[in-house]
Amino acid sequence: MSVHELKRPLTLEWPAELLGNLPKALDQLQHWAQITPLHTALRHKRQGQWYAWRWIDTLRDVERLADGLRQQGFSEQSRLALSGAFEPNLLLLALAAQSIGGQVLTVADDLEPEALQQPLWHIRPTHAYVQSRQQQRHWAAVDLLDFGQLLGPLDPAQHLSRWWHLSGETVLWSEEGTQWQGGLAVVLEQWLSSGHGLAFPESLASARRDRSEVAPTGLLLSPARLQHLADDIESRLAPHGTLRRRLCDWAIAHPQNGLRRLLKNRVRKLLGFQRLASIWQPPSTRKTDSDPAWLAEFKRDIA
16 A cells, blocks of 8 residues: 555644545545445444444445534534544544534543643534543533434444455554544545555554454554554563573574564564554654664565
8 A cells, every 4th residue: 555645634722633624535435435335444343343334334324424413503614523532433423524514623532621621712612522421521511422313223233243354355454543633634534545444443452452353454553653562562572681582683683584584473463463564654754764663674574
């Protein structure tokens, strides 16, 4: 998958951010729903079960959500604030609001109540979708949306993914949320421009396990999350100064050595990277010499 350079969304007052206009988003969604209607567009793990949305399901849900938003008074003059983890509900709501012509803004989902009031006062959203029940009470002055009510009657079992065909399937992976500044625009643009499936973990705590089950071919992660993965890899190596660590360092320093390949493949499988073929990075940080060691290694392998 080629890496597309994106224009940064218009920054308001951090940690609130305007998604910006994605004029091609709905055209792209309609395109994939017409060309590959039965291919999987989205996957999300919920309560230990994987759920899947085909492209045709995704388009229909966006249309139903747009109707629901209009019934809630959402219009071209409205502003929808989104706060929480990236997952299908949040993405579908963003697309539905943009299809009406309203503004979509993201607010970091890890703010203390005092820090939250400033961005809310600044953006003055007319509607909001907040995943955290703990945070919802701090949004009392905003019209909080109920996703299920907007979408209308729907059998959750219709999205239950009962089988997997991942051996030859391209799957993008995101384990982020609205705390990633500009991240929602990145995820939407890369997903809709490529037509590849996009998968999300049940939670950050289960991300490594869920990622291993999916074995994604592409990562859509912030620099901070990539560094977290680098730290995770480091923590799984033997401590510095030990015989095992010196053996690992020796193996890594000798690319032609079979032991090096064995160690690398073992770590990749553990982290769900055995099929990894692309890593999205912002233009300013794509130079290999500024990457964590593990990321530089992967980029060399997939170049």
